[in-house]
Amino acid sequence: MRGDELVPRFLGEGDHPWLRLLLEEYDRFVGRPQRELDERVSEPLDGCAAFDKQRLAAFVLRRLSRAGAKSAVPPVRARAVVFGEAARRLEPRENILASAAASVDVSPNALEASLFADLPGERLVAALERPPSPLELALRANLALAQGFLARASAVKIEMEGNARAVVRHAKLRGLICRVARLAEVADATMEISGPYALFRHTLLYGRSLGDILPLLSWCRRFRLRADCVLHGRQRAFRVASGDPIFPASEPRRFDSRLEERFARDFKRLASDWDVIREPEPVEAGGGLIFPDFALQRRGDASRRWLLEIVGFWTPEYVARKLAQYRAASISNLILCIDADRCCDDGDLPPHALVIRYRRRVDAGEVVRRIEAAS
Amino acid sequence: MMTTQFRDGVQLTFDGGTVLVRSPGELEGAPGLLWDPRVRAYRAPAWRHGAVAAALGRLGIPCHDTVRAPLVATRDWRHVELRPYQQAALLAWEMSRRRGVVVLPTGSGKTRLAIAAMAGTRLATLCLVPTRVLLEQWIREIATFRPGRVGCFGDGAHTLEPITVATFESAYRYMPVLGNRFDLLIVDEVHHFGNGLRDEALEMSTAAARLGLTATPPRHGAAAARLEELIGPTVHELAIGDLVGGYLAPFDAIAMYLALTQLERARYDELIARFRAVHSAFRRLAPEGSWSEFVRTAVRTDEGRRALSAWRQARRLLAFTQSKREAVRTLLARHRDARTLVFTADNETAYAIAREHLIVPLTCDIGRKEREEVLLRFRAGELRSLVSARVLNEGLDVPDADVAIIVGGTLGEREHVQRVGRLLRPGPGKRALIYELVTPQTMEIQQARRRRKGLAPRVAPPM
Numbered sequence: 001m002r003g004d005e006l007v008p009r010f011l012g013e014g015d016h017p018w019l020r021l022l023l024e025e026y027d028r029f030v031g032r033p034q035r036e037l038d039e040r041v042s043e044p045l046d047g048c049a050a051f052d053k054q055r056l057a058a059f060v061l062r063r064l065s066r067a068g069a070k071s072a073v074p075p076v077r078a079r080a081v082v083f084g085e086a087a088r089r090l091e092p093r094e095n096i097l098a099s100a101a102a103s104v105d106v107s108p109n110a111l112e113a114s115l116f117a118d119l120p121g122e123r124l125v126a127a128l129e130r131p132p133s134p135l136e137l138a139l140r141a142n143l144a145l146a147q148g149f150l151a152r153a154s155a156v157k158i159e160m161e162g163n164a165r166a167v168v169r170h171a172k173l174r175g176l177i178c179r180v181a182r183l184a185e186v187a188d189a190t191m192e193i194s195g196p197y198a199l200f201r202h203t204l205l206y207g208r209s210l211g212d213i214l215p216l217l218s219w220c221r222r223f224r225l226r227a228d229c230v231l232h233g234r235q236r237a238f239r240v241a242s243g244d245p246i247f248p249a250s251e252p253r254r255f256d257s258r259l260e261e262r263f264a265r266d267f268k269r270l271a272s273d274w275d276v277i278r279e280p281e282p283v284e285a286g287g288g289l290i291f292p293d294f295a296l297q298r299r300g301d302a303s304r305r306w307l308l309e310i311v312g313f314w315t316p317e318y319v320a321r322k323l324a325q326y327r328a329a330s331i332s333n334l335i336l337c338i339d340a341d342r343c344c345d346d347g348d349l350p351p352h353a354l355v356i357r358y359r360r361r362v363d364a365g366e367v368v369r370r371i372e373a374a375s
Numbered sequence: 376m377m378t379t380q381f382r383d384g385v386q387l388t389f390d391g392g393t394v395l396v397r398s399p400g401e402l403e404g405a406p407g408l409l410w411d412p413r414v415r416a417y418r419a420p421a422w423r424h425g426a427v428a429a430a431l432g433r434l435g436i437p438c439h440d441t442v443r444a445p446l447v448a449t450r451d452w453r454h455v456e457l458r459p460y461q462q463a464a465l466l467a468w469e470m471s472r473r474r475g476v477v478v479l480p481t482g483s484g485k486t487r488l489a490i491a492a493m494a495g496t497r498l499a500t501l502c503l504v505p506t507r508v509l510l511e512q513w514i515r516e517i518a519t520f521r522p523g524r525v526g527c528f529g530d531g532a533h534t535l536e537p538i539t540v541a542t543f544e545s546a547y548r549y550m551p552v553l554g555n556r557f558d559l560l561i562v563d564e565v566h567h568f569g570n571g572l573r574d575e576a577l578e579m580s581t582a583a584a585r586l587g588l589t590a591t592p593p594r595h596g597a598a599a600a601r602l603e604e605l606i607g608p609t610v611h612e613l614a615i616g617d618l619v620g621g622y623l624a625p626f627d628a629i630a631m632y633l634a635l636t637q638l639e640r641a642r643y644d645e646l647i648a649r650f651r652a653v654h655s656a657f658r659r660l661a662p663e664g665s666w667s668e669f670v671r672t673a674v675r676t677d678e679g680r681r682a683l684s685a686w687r688q689a690r691r692l693l694a695f696t697q698s699k700r701e702a703v704r705t706l707l708a709r710h711r712d713a714r715t716l717v718f719t720a721d722n723e724t725a726y727a728i729a730r731e732h733l734i735v736p737l738t739c740d741i742g743r744k745e746r747e748e749v750l751l752r753f754r755a756g757e758l759r760s761l762v763s764a765r766v767l768n769e770g771l772d773v774p775d776a777d778v779a780i781i782v783g784g785t786l787g788e789r790e791h792v793q794r795v796g797r798l799l800r801p802g803p804g805k806r807a808l809i810y811e812l813v814t815p816q817t818m819e820i821q822q823a824r825r826r827r828k829g830l831a832p833r834v835a836p837p838m
Contacts (some may be wrong), residue, residue: 052674053681072518074743079735079745080745080748081732082733083734083735083758084752084757084758085733086732086733086734087734087757087758087759087760088757090711092729093732093733096480096733097733115730116729116730117739119726120740175391175551175552177413179413192413194413195391195395195551196390196392196395196411196551197391197392197420197551197575197578197579198394198417199393199409199413200393200409200418200420203573203575205575207545217643232671277469325802
């Protein structure tokens with residue numbers, strides 16, 4: 001912590017020696033109860049100066065592992081039998097265990113060992129399927145650390161290059177408010193994301209959704225994120241940017257939907273002299289940015305370029321506003337594909353717009369005919 | 376007064392737990408309305424919806440108000456029979472214009488009162504309960520008074536019905552979409568709110584009618600004021616002492632003072648000394664500092680961490696001392712034929728007792744199905760004792776236990792009132808017995824003194 005800035009103490013190369021120790025300790029405890037491992041790693045490891053780092057790494061490692069219950073009798077059944085027997089008969093403990101064990105056909109010792117074998121601390125540590133290297137463990141711990149801060153955030157501000165669309169979509173799906181504005185020279189898009197309620201109070205209500213944005217960002221060419229967090233009742237800023245040692249999430253799905261994927265495939269097959277560019281540069285319009293789904297580019301002829309957007313749910317006003325937005329940005333080479341089944345009103349669409357209705361599948365042939373005819 | 380720019384009125388919509396007001400002109404004088412530059416519209420928290428609409432009405436501005444979208448509640452409730460004090464509580468709530476908190480001890484039928492409120496008002500109702508265990512219990516009980524499904528949010532379920540029960544956690548997460556679907560909000564164990572943590576769950580609902588239930592309301596300070604604002608004033612209040620002998624079983628509370636062994640005493644004193652050295656240094660620097668401030672300061676140094684570790688070890692030591700272990704054995708043997716609940720300070724002790732005496736532990740680690748099975752068998756008399764740290768504290772409907780052994784507990788008055796309440800469901804000739812195991816000359820003495828305060832009567836005895 002420095003002033004009102006939260007400075008995360010990311011794990012780095014200097015931490016690798018004790019991370020290696022931690023992984024070795026884990027291996028040593030394979031087959032033993034989880035609580036024994038927990039107890040061991042609750043003591044500082046050699047060379048680990050900051051215990052909170054060790055706790056974090058141990059927590060992340062535990063999340064990667066899957067401790068399994070192993071017992072002669074399923075523990076739930078063991079409990080039902082033993083405790084039922086104990087309530088029925090006023091006899092010493094050994095007699096009760098013995099007769100309960102006889103009823104399920106195991107030894108009393110095996111039955112007793114089964115009683116709580118499924119409790120979190122009693123489960124047996126299992127070998128990791130794919131043991132992480134100290135470096136991977138450090139990066140994973142850093143991701144958890146950063147997400148932990150974001151969970152205490154009420155709003156984030158992001159400057160980013162590429163992949164902006166996935167972030168906007170995530171925000172919209174989670175009911176967050178996303179204000180997008182362009183910032184010349186510095187990056188492609190600047191956006192501010194916060195929830196409706198953040199207007200009234202610094203609320204942690206959206207922390208989970210805001211934290212989920214971080215893995216999406218690791219697939220940007222470049223990003224800078226600043227979050228307003230509350231920690232111990234005080235407001236602080238948290239910054240993270242591309243280049244920070246954070247575990248990258250798995251690559252986001254290339255296409256938002258099967259619909260779009262199918263269109264791209266169909267179009268490529270039908271129009272071999274056109275390139276399909278997925279998620280082209282956003283278009284500046286009316287103080288905000290709009291994100292077309294595709295750019296269709298005639299190979300060898302830069303002047304023949306179309307933008308295409310596939311719209312699911314729509315109203316005539318929505319389509320009109322969308323077109324007005326594109327017109328304001330002086331873009332006329334636009335195709336809107338609208339779902340014929342999901343309009344909420346059959347009002348008239350703007351007559352001059354290049355609108356293609358679709359049902360379940362965007363007709364790539366129709367798109368090819370239209371753009372060939374128009375140019 | 377209204378100008379021509381408001382001729383077409385303003386639009387009120389529900390947006391993620393807030394009321395969004397789209398207006399052609401500047402609005403002034405409407406309570407709680409803030410300008411939201413992000414969307415270029417005014418916004419208010421959902422719970423202020425009524426006040427906002429009324430204020431706009433007073434300004435003579437026409438409103439297109441589509442904020443509320445309550446589910447259509449069924450009208451065919453079965454008759455809900457109430458005891459006189461429950462009737463009085465319901466009447467008081469109605470008189471307070473369906474806003475208020477009713478304070479009744481555990482076991483006095485708070486759920487029944489809530490059902491009577493739902494049946495009486497016939498409003499679409501969202502009930503909030505603290506735990507998943509209580510979720511089940513409320514749904515079961517509501518279903519006996521009305522046909523049709525009861526909605527459920529929590530424990531993996533997301534079903535929406537005109538009468539829906541949700542856990543606090545789910546309510547917090549889903550209120551942005553559920554907030555305008557109900558006109559009555561009932562909050563069980565309402566004392567969990569008012570301190571800022573998850574209060575949004577109550578603020579994001581448009582329900583005008585609100586009923587809070589608790590045995591242990593916050594008495595003073597910001598939390599009490601906040602609760603009054605969000606739910607309403609305390610409209611009716613009775614304590615265990617008011618109902619014992621009539622609607623609650625009478626009970627004897629026996630405190631057993633059980634000394635540490637010499638070895639334990641030496642260890643305890645050593646641990647406490649290690650803790651005190653750091654804690655009193657902190658106290659000198661920050662006489663008003665809270666416990667959590669102390670913890671934050673302590674974790675920064677090796678010495679501080681050792682002090683905290685010593686504190687935890689001391690507590691673990693007290694949780695199940697040698698003489699407590701012996702006392703539990705003696706008491707369980709003495710009451711072999713009774714239905715006994717054993718309360719411990721932590722899960723570890725609960726399991727230790729479960730292993731040693733072969734009685735069922737009921738903890739958060741035990742799955743839902745098994746927990747239900749256990750309670751069913753306890754009800755049927757197939758199991759005679761349960762041991763638990765926290766799970767049995769709140770609201771869980773445990774029938775007819777008559778002996779409690781309180782081995783440890785650190786949560787104070789509130790926890791104690793809840794635990795004692797578990798024992799007091801009346802039965803013919805029943806007299807409940809509560810053993811409290813306390814270790815003298817340790818921090819437990821203070822804890823025991825504090826927790827007993829909650830049982831005294833609230834209503835003055837007749838002159």
